[in-house]
Amino acid sequence: MVAATGCLSASNKPDFPSLADFAGATYHTGHWPHEGVDFTGKRVAVIGTGSSAIQSIPIIAAQATELTVFQRTANYSVPAHNAPLAPEYKRDIKASYAEMRRRARTMIAGIDMKPNMVSALDVSEEDRRREFEARWAQGGIPFMGSFGDLLLNGQSNQTAADFVRGKIREVVKDPAVADLLSPKNIIGCKRLCVDTDYYATFNRPNVRLVDVSEKPVEGFTREGVEAAGNEYKVDAVVFATGFDAMTGALLRIDFRGRGGQPLRDKWAEGPRSYLGLSIAGFPNLFTVTGPGSPSVFTNMLPSIEQHVDWIADCIGHMRQRGLRTIEADGAAEDAWVAHNGQIARATLRSTCSSWYLGANVPGKPRVFMPYIGGFPAYVQKCEAVVKNGYEGFALA
Numbered sequence: 228m229v230a231a232t233g234c235l236s237a238s239n240k241p242d243f244p245s246l247a248d249f250a251g252a253t254y255h256t257g258h259w260p261h262e263g264v265d266f267t268g269k270r271v272a273v274i275g276t277g278s279s280a281i282q283s284i285p286i287i288a289a290q291a292t293e294l295t296v297f298q299r300t301a302n303y304s305v306p307a308h309n310a311p312l313a314p315e316y317k318r319d320i321k322a323s324y325a326e327m328r329r330r331a332r333t334m335i336a337g338i339d340m341k342p343n344m345v346s347a348l349d350v351s352e353e354d355r356r357r358e359f360e361a362r363w364a365q366g367g368i369p370f371m372g373s374f375g376d377l378l379l380n381g382q383s384n385q386t387a388a389d390f391v392r393g394k395i396r397e398v399v400k401d402p403a404v405a406d407l408l409s410p411k412n413i414i415g416c417k418r419l420c421v422d423t424d425y426y427a428t429f430n431r432p433n434v435r436l437v438d439v440s441e442k443p444v445e446g447f448t449r450e451g452v453e454a455a456g457n458e459y460k461v462d463a464v465v466f467a468t469g470f471d472a473m474t475g476a477l478l479r480i481d482f483r484g485r486g487g488q489p490l491r492d493k494w495a496e497g498p499r500s501y502l503g504l505s506i507a508g509f510p511n512l513f514t515v516t517g518p519g520s521p522s523v524f525t526n527m528l529p530s531i532e533q534h535v536d537w538i539a540d541c542i543g544h545m546r547q548r549g550l551r552t553i554e555a556d557g558a559a560e561d562a563w564v565a566h567n568g569q570i571a572r573a574t575l576r577s578t579c580s581s582w583y584l585g586a587n588v589p590g591k592p593r594v595f596m597p598y599i600g601g602f603p604a605y606v607q608k609c610e611a612v613v614k615n616g617y618e619g620f621a622l623a
């Protein structure tokens with residue numbers, strides 16, 4: 228069984244019993260109607276300010292009569308700078324696909340980018356600003372590659388966070404709104420977002436931001452959303468509340484291992500796997516980009532390809548030798564889980580409430596799920612496992 232069920236495919240929709248009372252339309256960003264939605268003439272609420280909200284809010288705001296955004300935690304976002312591509316740029320990229328992909332596979336995040344390995348604290352303020360400005364102008368997630376220690380050193384991280392907060396203040400005209408939109412935590416701890424005109428959208432007269440960090444969304448009435456002690460009348464609600472990441476899709480299937488053990492029981496305290504590929508007690512079950520693999524910390528495509536190749540080679544190896552079962556060894560799994568936890572604790576990424584550690588789903592165990600040691604190190608480990616006769620696996 229190859230579970231290729233996705234890291235971010237099981238949507239997370241908060242359970243509000245009073246939602247049944249709401250007379251308007253409701254949507255989840257992860258289940259968007261294929262025929263599209265037209266909010267023209269509508270009052271709309273967006274609940275959540277994560278990646279999907281940040282990308283959809285500017286578009287909804289341009290259509291709707293009124294948009295109310297309910298924010299629990301402000302998020303950092305960098306510009307996408309999406310634009311038509313110049314023909315020569317397209318030509319150059321297409322001419323070097325193979326080389327780009329090869330380079331990407333040597334990068335920690337599997338993304339073909341140029342990380343600057345210098346510490347943010349080892350350069351002058353002027354040079355630091357120049358680097359941040361250049362990355363900002365380039366756009367996208369490689370902003371976090373501005374300096375080598377942004378996710379290792381709190382002080383370095385602060386310089387990047389201050390830079391982005393400064394950008395928010397430059398764009399957002401109302402200082403109180405700018406302050407609410409300015410994240411207070413570590414930049415890059417939660418997944419860094421990428422946007423087109425997100426912050427500027429809050430300058431529009433038809434957009435309002437409601438802070439629900441202290442007083443949460445309480446529920447729904449026939450006509451709207453109850454939050455922070457007020458009723459906000461709306462015609463439609465968009466839940467941009469993300470996903471039950473990494474384990475959600477796997478646990479929604481009732482996988483049973485040896486002796487009928489449910490995967491849900493095995494993972495009651497959080498996911499345990501060997502390499503994010505295989506689970507002790509669950510022979511012949513492979514997980515593509517499972518918890519414990521680099522997955523969501525990488526460009527997913529090389530990570531998926533590497534897993535699919537590894538699994539295909541493994542099945543080929545077994546077929547050639549007439550082997551029928553492969554199963555991760557409990558001790559190898561324990562060692563991998565311990566190693567994952569150890570390296571996760573060394574980075575700032577383990578210090579905040581994020582979906583990487585299940586914090587967005589009520590009751591989900593807080594375990595840092597993706598492997599943070601980087602794509603090349605991980606690939607090397609997987610290759611060494613094979614070279615050493617599928618070390619850590621029992622084949623029979």
Ligand SMILES: Cc1cc2nc3c(=O)[nH]c(=O)nc-3n(C[C@H](O)[C@H](O)[C@H](O)COP(=O)(O)OP(=O)(O)OC[C@H]3O[C@@H](n4cnc5c(N)ncnc54)[C@H](O)[C@@H]3O)c2cc1C
Nearest residue numbers: 231232233234235236279476479480516525526527528531
């Ligand atoms: C909004 C968003 C933006 C993203 N942007 C990027 C990006 O820019 N770069 C990047 O690298 N990654 C991005 N990702 C991550 C993305 O998940 C992967 O890039 C990619 O889609 C993963 O491919 P996959 O085949 O592993 O999983 P998916 O594309 O999620 O496919 C999983 C499939 O399994 C199906 N499935 C799940 N459970 C069951 C079941 N029980 N029975 C039957 N079918 C089932 C699902 O319906 C789905 O079709 C993004 C994710 C989201 C949600």
